[in-house]
Amino acid sequence: MPNLAQRRSNTLAIVSTAFVMLWVIIASGPFLWTLWGSFKVQGDFFSKADWTNALYGVRTMFETGGFFTTNGYYGAWIEQGFGESVINTTIVVVSTVIISLTLGTLGGYALARSGFKYSFWILMLALVFRAMPHITLVSGYLLPFFEWNIWGYLPTSIVVLVAINQPFTLWMLHSFFLNIPKDMDESAMVDGCTRFQAFRHVIIPVMWPGVVTTGLFSFLLAYNDFAVTASLLSQENQTMIPKIASFLGTTQVEGNVMFAVAAVVSAMIPLFILIMFFQRQIVSGLTAGAVKG
Amino acid sequence: MPHRTFFWFIIPSLLAMVLFIALPVISVIVQSLHVEHEKVLISSENCGPFGCKKITTIDVAATDQLRSDRPLGQFSGFDNYTNRSHLAFDEVSLAWEISENMTDFIKKILNLPFYKALFFTLTYTFVVTPFVIILGLAIALGVNSLPKFAKGPTIFVSLLPMIVTPLIGSLILFWMVDGDGIIGGSIQTLFNDPNLSLKASPALTWMMLIVYGIWHSAPFSFIVFYAGLQTVPADTLEAATIDGANRWQRIRYVVVPYMKPLVVFITLMQLMDNFRVFEPIVSFASEASATSLSWIIYKDLTSDTQLFGSAAATSMLTIVGVAILLLPVLIKTWRDFNRTAR
Numbered sequence: 001m002p003n004l005a006q007r008r009s010n011t012l013a014i015v016s017t018a019f020v021m022l023w024v025i026i027a028s029g030p031f032l033w034t035l036w037g038s039f040k041v042q043g044d045f046f047s048k049a050d051w052t053n054a055l056y057g058v059r060t061m062f063e064t065g066g067f068f069t070t071n072g073y074y075g076a077w078i079e080q081g082f083g084e085s086v087i088n089t090t091i092v093v094v095s096t097v098i099i100s101l102t103l104g105t106l107g108g109y110a111l112a113r114s115g116f117k118y119s120f121w122i123l124m125l126a127l128v129f130r131a132m133p134h135i136t137l138v139s140g141y142l143l144p145f146f147e148w149n150i151w152g153y154l155p156t157s158i159v160v161l162v163a164i165n166q167p168f169t170l171w172m173l174h175s176f177f178l179n180i181p182k183d184m185d186e187s188a189m190v191d192g193c194t195r196f197q198a199f200r201h202v203i204i205p206v207m208w209p210g211v212v213t214t215g216l217f218s219f220l221l222a223y224n225d226f227a228v229t230a231s232l233l234s235q236e237n238q239t240m241i242p243k244i245a246s247f248l249g250t251t252q253v254e255g256n257v258m259f260a261v262a263a264v265v266s267a268m269i270p271l272f273i274l275i276m277f278f279q280r281q282i283v284s285g286l287t288a289g290a291v292k293g
Numbered sequence: 294m295p296h297r298t299f300f301w302f303i304i305p306s307l308l309a310m311v312l313f314i315a316l317p318v319i320s321v322i323v324q325s326l327h328v329e330h331e332k333v334l335i336s337s338e339n340c341g342p343f344g345c346k347k348i349t350t351i352d353v354a355a356t357d358q359l360r361s362d363r364p365l366g367q368f369s370g371f372d373n374y375t376n377r378s379h380l381a382f383d384e385v386s387l388a389w390e391i392s393e394n395m396t397d398f399i400k401k402i403l404n405l406p407f408y409k410a411l412f413f414t415l416t417y418t419f420v421v422t423p424f425v426i427i428l429g430l431a432i433a434l435g436v437n438s439l440p441k442f443a444k445g446p447t448i449f450v451s452l453l454p455m456i457v458t459p460l461i462g463s464l465i466l467f468w469m470v471d472g473d474g475i476i477g478g479s480i481q482t483l484f485n486d487p488n489l490s491l492k493a494s495p496a497l498t499w500m501m502l503i504v505y506g507i508w509h510s511a512p513f514s515f516i517v518f519y520a521g522l523q524t525v526p527a528d529t530l531e532a533a534t535i536d537g538a539n540r541w542q543r544i545r546y547v548v549v550p551y552m553k554p555l556v557v558f559i560t561l562m563q564l565m566d567n568f569r570v571f572e573p574i575v576s577f578a579s580e581a582s583a584t585s586l587s588w589i590i591y592k593d594l595t596s597d598t599q600l601f602g603s604a605a606a607t608s609m610l611t612i613v614g615v616a617i618l619l620l621p622v623l624i625k626t627w628r629d630f631n632r633t634a635r
Binding site for chain 1: 294296298299302303305306307309310312313314316317318319320321324364365431432434435436438439445447448449450451452453454456457458459460461462464465466468469471473474475508512513516517519520521540565568569571572575576578586587590591593594595599601604605607608609611612615616619623626
């Protein structure tokens with residue numbers, strides 16, 4: 001009898017491991033494939049004859065003489081000026097993260113420490129704002145921004161991204177501050193600190209894990225955004241993601257699709273590094289609020 | 294915390310939300326009640342030897358002047374909501390009259406741009422969400438029984454589809470299912486049909502978009518369930534084993550009940566996020582067979598003549614849609630809040 005049970009659980013273990021392996025292939029395969037293919041010519045990556053050409057690089061050998069080619073990267077970065085949009089993305093993302101964390105920390109702390117009814121309503125309002133598709137807000141911005149002549153500039157989209165980010169930042173930091181015991185800042189206030197001094201000297205030193213986690217998600221929101229940056233930035237101020245989208249419209253010429261492939265791989269790399277270093281924070285951030293409450 | 298202190302702490306964040314979320318919503322409402330100015334026409338009579346002819350020409354200067362004086366356009370009431378590109382009351386009632394049966398009627402309705410987008414958005418939302426929950430739970434159970442050293446790398450890989458920019462993730466899949474790509478090419482060989490293209494058939498395009506949606510969101514539910522599994526008490530599981538429950542029964546009667554609050558949380562997040570589906574439509578260039586509400590707003594805003602009124606009306610209808618989706622959750626939260634307050 002134990003043998004039978006054991007055998008059954010072995011089968012189950014094999015099935016479950018096989019399933020996870022399949023998932024790992026489905027999750028990572030497309031990225032690896034594109035990474036590999038970005039060093040080939042279009043004739044291989046989009047092979048009309050046989051998809052295995054992309055593996056062996058038949059056309060790449062024929063056209064460039066090497067097994068790998070960096071023509072796609074050269075085209076994207078040098079010819080199409082992808083570098084400029086990388087700089088723009090850096091400016092937008094860094095500013096968005098810093099500003100939204102500053103505002104969010106103050107607000108989240110206040111919401112966590114106040115027992116008034118209206119703090120509940122502010123949180124509910126934030127939840128409703130969080131649910132609204134970003135593009136519906138964009139249709140509200142465009143006309144006023146045109147009229148005030150502030151359309152197309154980086155600061156405008158930074159401010160908009162900060163605002164769109166706020167509801168989420170507030171929720172996350174609020175639930176994080178709830179986990180810092182009230183006694184800490186209250187005893188500081190008993191000792192004569194004002195509320196702001198207590199925040200400055202007692203809370204700020206212990207809040208960094210929560211701020212880092214929230215910052216990661218603000219980063220992702222700003223970095224991954226397409227709706228806001230694509231419609232609020234002018235051609236010369238474009239960030240990476242709208243730039244990649246604009247490659248698609250103009251690159252019907254043979255070989256130029258590979259510019260887009262190279263740009264896509266370039267934009268993926270920072271995200272890979274981010275997950276590698278901050279995997280634990282991302283996991284804990286995703287589950288904050290779900291598992292605890 | 295006194296009201297005054299609370300106020301000073303919250304004001305920067307609240308100001309940002311009011312200025313850039315609440316006011317834009319009001320701006321959307323106002324815009325949705327206006328349409329663009331019509332062109333200013335001049336009619337003049339031109340008399341020649343063969344009688345007089347009336348000529349109408351467009352006064353370009355006056356049109357531009359009018360447009361820059363009153364950029365909002367002219368007031369139109371609810372026309373934007375009822376015209377052909379939105380709720381299309383006239384077209385719907387006409388279709389109802391001339392259709393012979395229900396299928397015919399539905400087919401006619403789905404040719405109208407708003408209903409076409411709404412139908413896809415709802416299908417996407419309600420197909421992707423349950424699949425994401427089931428697949429996420431299955432992966433979580435699988436990863437949970439892996440040996441310890443394998444867990445970290447598996448989680449790393451699993452996070453990729455979710456963390457990578459939606460536009461990029463969907464482009465990568467699109468390139469693979471392209472007729473000349475690896476998956477598209479293999480399918481052509483498999484069915485021995487060189488003209489088979491995932492892009493040409495609406496049904497296959499829908500399937501592709503939904504598969505992308507599941508691939509993109511499954512990691513989220515996996516992570517939430519995986520974290521939840523760590524909190525299932527080992528005692529209860531052991532007790533169930535001693536009582537003779539097999540593995541499946543332990544999952545069904547011990548683990549799943551523990552996961553219930555998580556299912557509610559994931560459903561809420563997924564409904565919100567899937568309802569705004571947008572980037573895959575751009576990447577897959579699927580507008581011929583599948584559009585979403587967000588996509589038609591984007592198209593109105595970025596076309597050569599920007600249709601602010603039309604985009605605003607669709608935005609309002611989308612916001613109403615989100616509100617209807619979230620209503621059950623909000624009512625529940627409101628009840629819980631009242632219960633704890635009492």
